[in-house]
Amino acid sequence: MLNRFIAISLLIALIGSNCSRFFIYAGFQLNQKYISEKLCENRDRPWMHCNGKCFLMKKLKLAEEKEKKQERENQRSHHMEALPAAAASFAFTRSTLKVIYPQRPVLNTVHRTFTIFQPPKSTILQA
16 A cells, blocks of 8 residues: 555656646646736736736746756766766875895806807908
């Protein structure tokens, strides 16, 4: 029973957030007489035949701005999740400790390269 109640309330919340314009139009149609008499900006000028449409346009504009603001906040929060909160700084320092390894003689090596590889002999021709 509780699961069904939670599912229905979440469904209503999802549909309500997507149908905000419908609710604004429905509220305007239900209360058009009151809006045109009390809330309309042009109630002093009946020749304009506004009948509260200025109030409706204002409410629709506010709802659209609210949706855009919510969308920007959602995008910003997604970017915040992807990027780290604080910029990490790395400082590379030169190490002050120098390790000197002793040279070890390589055993059983033969140095015969000097007999095989010799530089070419240059001959100078005199004319």
